Amino acid sequence: MPRALIIGSGVAGPATALFLRRAGWEVEIFEAADEPDGYAGLFLNLATNGLAVLDQLGLRERLIAAGHPAPEMTMWSSSGKALGTVPNGPAREPERGSVVVRRGILHQALRQAAQEAGIPITFGARLERIEETEATVRAFFADGRTAAGDVLVGADGVGSPTRRHIDPHSPAPxxxxxxxxxxxxxxxxxxxxxxxxxxxxxxxxxxxxxxxxxxxxxxxxxxxxxxxxxxxxxxxxxxxxxxxxxxxxxxxxxxxxxxxxxxxxxxxxxxxxDLAHVPRWSSGRVVGVGDAVHATSPSAGQGASLALEDAITLARCLRDIPDRSAAFAEYQRLRQPRAEAVVGYAQAINRQKRVTRSRLGIAIRDAMLPMFLRKARDDTRNDWLYNHHVEWEAPAVGHRSGSGAR
Ligand SMILES: Cc1cc2nc3c(=O)[nH]c(=O)nc-3n(C[C@H](O)[C@H](O)[C@H](O)COP(=O)(O)OP(=O)(O)OC[C@H]3O[C@@H](n4cnc5c(N)ncnc54)[C@H](O)[C@@H]3O)c2cc1C
CATH class of the missing domain: 3.30.9.30 (D-Amino Acid Oxidase; Chain A, domain 2)
Structure with missing residues (x-):
């Protein structure tokens, strides 16, 4: 049975572990934190596309029940004027809208599912470096521990040491x-x-x-x-x-x-x-998922959902494509254009959020936004964010997931 070392127990780590286990892999997760973090920092938007992946892990309903369904977002000006309402999910389909959930609850649900599937999670294991040979990859942790496997998956977030192993010249966030x-x-x-x-x-x-x-x-x-x-x-x-x-x-x-x-x-x-463009997502036996290879600012409400899409896509590629390098290349080909488009979308939102000191700037923004938002409520221009569906059962080879490259 091939063995994967998964670095990081945030969102992408346990999700990748669960799908790889389903594909017949032996997996183990290594997490730097000393213990599970029930708080884990605030809350996040689980978008329709991320919920579709969680559905395939049997976790969707549980997270909807624990969260606050929010299929719409209403925008206000500083004078208290409603600027408009936009869908937080596919247009005109509020029943498929996104859900806001405490991050700790999402982490816990994924972690518990991994543990129920018999996947070991080792806490207090901070990856320091990686060595590869012809036959194996070895992870070295800060406490002196080591572990070996056939593949190492870096789900170690925006500061990823795995990304730097893959390419020492990889860009910084x-x-x-x-x-x-x-x-x-x-x-x-x-x-x-x-x-x-x-x-x-x-x-x-x-x-x-x-x-x-x-x-x-x-x-x-x-x-x-x-x-x-x-x-x-x-x-x-x-x-x-x-x-x-x-x-x-x-x-x-x-x-x-x-x-x-x-x-x-x-x-x-x-x-x-954010991390808009990482040229190399893998090298040899090592590959990155989630924020490690494409961090988007929270403004798009998509970071966790992209991490979940990566998890299912990487596992499908490793399941269906026997050659490891070809599997990694196909995974990056399927994921990179969409991830980069989402990062760009969030950057455009951030430009609106940054505060202009000028009264004129505020007046122009407050005059323009209602026109923009009125259009946004009814049109489907953001549906590409939400309608991307990655199906576990569909073969990775020759299959184009979701709604095109984005
Ligand atoms: C405050 C905030 C709000 C956000 N809001 C949203 C939102 O509304 N919607 C949304 O979809 N996304 C949101 N995001 C982004 C989202 O949280 C991330 O995109 C998502 O968590 C990425 O998952 P990940 O598993 O790739 O990385 P992470 O969740 O960051 O997990 C990485 C894990 O790796 C571990 N790790 C790091 N280094 C090492 C190491 N050397 N060795 C071992 N383990 C290591 C970390 O401890 C961590 O547990 C938000 C982010 C922040 C910070």
Whole structure:
């Protein structure tokens, strides 16, 4: 039985492990964190296309039940004017819309499914380097442990050491100019927002929120910030971030200041990076999946869904194409154009989110966005994001997944 070493137990790692196991591989997951992280940083949008992959792992319904279905997003101006509503899923099909779920719940569901399938997950295993021979690939971990396999899959996120092994000249992630913050709150009297998320182009920062039926608020903010230094950002306390946010949003309409007033707990504070084009996704016995080879900023709400699509696609290629190099090449050919198109789409959104100091700039944006958003609600221009379907049973060879290259 061929054996795969999977590095990383975020989204792409356990999903790849599950599909490879289904294809008859022996798999083991190695995760740098010392223990499973039940919080794992906020929440994310599981898009229709990602839910379609989770469906094939038997996890879709569970995640919908644990999440907040949000087939629509309503945009607001800083003066409290509704700019328009856009679908968060295929146009005119709200029943196939996306779902917002706590990241920890998604991680836990995938991890539990892997454990139920008998896939070992070793925590506290930080990959440091990789060595390859004709016959095997060996992973070396920070604690001195090593492991050997036929293939190593780097699902180790945007800072991936696997990517650097594949190509020491691979590009580094690029900072978007935005810092992401967010958390949870209970605001007395704030009504639930069934079926929707709300986004506000605030005067000095971008803000998003939803209210679950039980009154729990999920919120996030993207602030325009010069620093991309992760360590410096991490040294800012939650209280300091909240004080900054309360000031930035003080003049924005209800319920934004009220949400920030009641926000408690961790608020993150991470630079929003992306990785638009990685020329090489594999070399020898090593291949990358998910953010390791194409990180998109959260603005598209697609990072986790792309990671899930990679997982099923790579496993199908390794199942159906006997030659390993050919399987890796086909996997990259099937995935790269779509992943890069999604990163570009998110970059275009980020340009709108970055705050312009000019009043004229705000006025032009608020005048233009309703026209753009009115069109967006009814047309199908973003359906390529959501209708991409990768079918496990379909043979990888000679098959073109989903709706064309994108
Ligand atoms: C705050 C935030 C909000 C987001 N919102 C959304 C959203 O709304 N919708 C969406 O789809 N996506 C969103 N994303 C992006 C999404 O989370 C990622 O695209 C997705 O998690 C990628 O999955 P992954 O498995 O490739 O990487 P990750 O989830 O980052 O997992 C990588 C794993 O590898 C481990 N690791 C790293 N280095 C090593 C090493 N050396 N050795 C061993 N293990 C290692 C890490 O600890 C981690 O567990 C958001 C991201 C952030 C940060």
């Amino acid at each position: 690029v900072y978007s100019g935005l810092v992401g913050l967010g958390g949870f709150a209970h605001v007395p009297g704030l009504a639930p927002t069934p079926g929707a998320q709300h986004m506000l182009f605030g005067r000095r920062s971008f803000f998003g929120w939803l209210v679950r039926d039980d009154g729990e608020v999920y919120w996030f903010a993207n602030i325009t910030h010069p620093a991309a230094d992760r360590a410096a950002l991490r040294s800012v306390s939650a209280e300091e971030w909240l004080a900054t946010l309360r000031e930035l949003h003080a003049d924005d309409p209800y319920p934004v200041p009220q949400i920030l007033e009641h926000a408690t707990g961790d608020v993150g504070g991470y630079p929003i990076d």
